[in-house]
Amino acid sequence: MIRLIYKKIIKPILFLFPADDVHTYFLKKGSLLGRFNFSKSLVKKFFLHKNESLEENVVGIDFTNPIGLAAGFDYDADLIDILPSVGFGFHTIGTVTYLPYAGNPKPMLGRLPQSKSLLVNKGFKSMGLLSVLKKINKRRKEIPLGLSIGSTNQPYKKIEEMIDDICASFQMALREDYFDYFELNISCPNLINVENLKDKFDEPIGLGMLLNKLSYLGINRPLFIKMYLEKSEESTLKLCEVANTYKFVSGFIFSNLVKDRSNPAFDKEEIENAGRGNFSGKPTEKITNNLISAVYKKYKDRFVIIGCGGVFTGADAYEKIKRGATLIQMITGMIYEGPSQIGNINKELATLLKKDGYKNIKEAVGSYK
Numbered sequence: 001m002i003r004l005i006y007k008k009i010i011k012p013i014l015f016l017f018p019a020d021d022v023h024t025y026f027l028k029k030g031s032l033l034g035r036f037n038f039s040k041s042l043v044k045k046f047f048l049h050k051n052e053s054l055e056e057n058v059v060g061i062d063f064t065n066p067i068g069l070a071a072g073f074d075y076d077a078d079l080i081d082i083l084p085s086v087g088f089g090f091h092t093i094g095t096v097t098y099l100p101y102a103g104n105p106k107p108m109l110g111r112l113p114q115s116k117s118l119l120v121n122k123g124f125k126s127m128g129l130l131s132v133l134k135k136i137n138k139r140r141k142e143i144p145l146g147l148s149i150g151s152t153n154q155p156y157k158k159i160e161e162m163i164d165d166i167c168a169s170f171q172m173a174l175r176e177d178y179f180d181y182f183e184l185n186i187s188c189p190n191l192i193n194v195e196n197l198k199d200k201f202d203e204p205i206g207l208g209m210l211l212n213k214l215s216y217l218g219i220n221r222p223l224f225i226k227m228y229l230e231k232s233e234e235s236t237l238k239l240c241e242v243a244n245t246y247k248f249v250s251g252f253i254f255s256n257l258v259k260d261r262s263n264p265a266f267d268k269e270e271i272e273n274a275g276r277g278n279f280s281g282k283p284t285e286k287i288t289n290n291l292i293s294a295v296y297k298k299y300k301d302r303f304v305i306i307g308c309g310g311v312f313t314g315a316d317a318y319e320k321i322k323r324g325a326t327l328i329q330m331i332t333g334m335i336y337e338g339p340s341q342i343g344n345i346n347k348e349l350a351t352l353l354k355k356d357g358y359k360n361i362k363e364a365v366g367s368y369k
């Protein structure tokens, strides 16, 4: 019912306004709703769906359900108080960078409804890590909280400078105990000035340099690397092999955004008219799913896989789980289907697990033969 109201009445109104403004509006409203127990209880009553079969402990962290908010929606930690009531099982803040960056020239967001996709042109917009940490400041969190760290969007002469910038963020974040896990975002497709660098993180040498430097920082919480979408299976496995030598790397998130406009999942007219940026949602789904299968097949339990890309329904999430994902993240499905969809996805997942005879989600991970 709530989903129907969102899709038929609220969404058509919201979609009349620029996507950037609607995003800001939602962050403000979400932050406000999270301040009061009354509004949180009300949201919980309508949205939250709990089920024991969805509870799991992954790399030492307890999750009440496997559906998390992906990096890219709550850049500046505005939604810590409200997201648990909406029904998310975990929540990533960011991507945050060491220094602030106002973002690329507007529009930073766009919609491609026929393609069930969003255009993203933020370029690591961030208020800077110090300001984000001050904002979080010991707030009580109800679900696991992660921080996605990327390099400040500024010109670099060589990769070592970029690595130093990332390490500075980790050093600062590690001093606080707010975060249950970290994400290392190496795969943002719209950063400036990386084209000129000799080594990059999408090659084994560059990624090795980064992980080597990070290995001296004593990262004592699980770290997930946010991976590229448009690398071949072979190149992806080569990057995984580099990570395999570093115990502090707990797993991967597959994947980041689509850059390739010839992706067949796009509506032709929509993609021809799209502005500058990269794309989320359904066009990411198939490639992501194939990468999950390939990496799970090779590494089984060595890496935890977080499946992310084009999840709109419980069946979409279940597909990723059966291919080897232990956890799921999403953004675009929530924008198109409404916030009540998080609870709906959890409900549908629990039904699908039961139908297949699984008592717990962990039994279904990688169950495709």
Ligand SMILES: Cc1cc2nc3c(=O)[nH]c(=O)nc-3n(C[C@H](O)[C@H](O)[C@H](O)COP(=O)(O)O)c2cc1C
Binding pocket: 070, 071, 072, 073, 094, 095, 109, 118, 120, 122, 124, 148, 185, 188, 226, 255, 256, 257, 279, 280, 281, 282, 284, 308, 309, 310, 311, 329, 330, 331, 332, 333
């Ligand atoms: C508006 C927007 C901003 C994003 N910004 C980031 C980001 O800062 N860091 C990151 O790792 N991924 C970012 N992403 C990618 C998402 O985390 C996710 O990988 C991608 O959107 C696929 O998931 P979805 O189809 O559920 O949206 C962004 C996505 C969207 C839609």
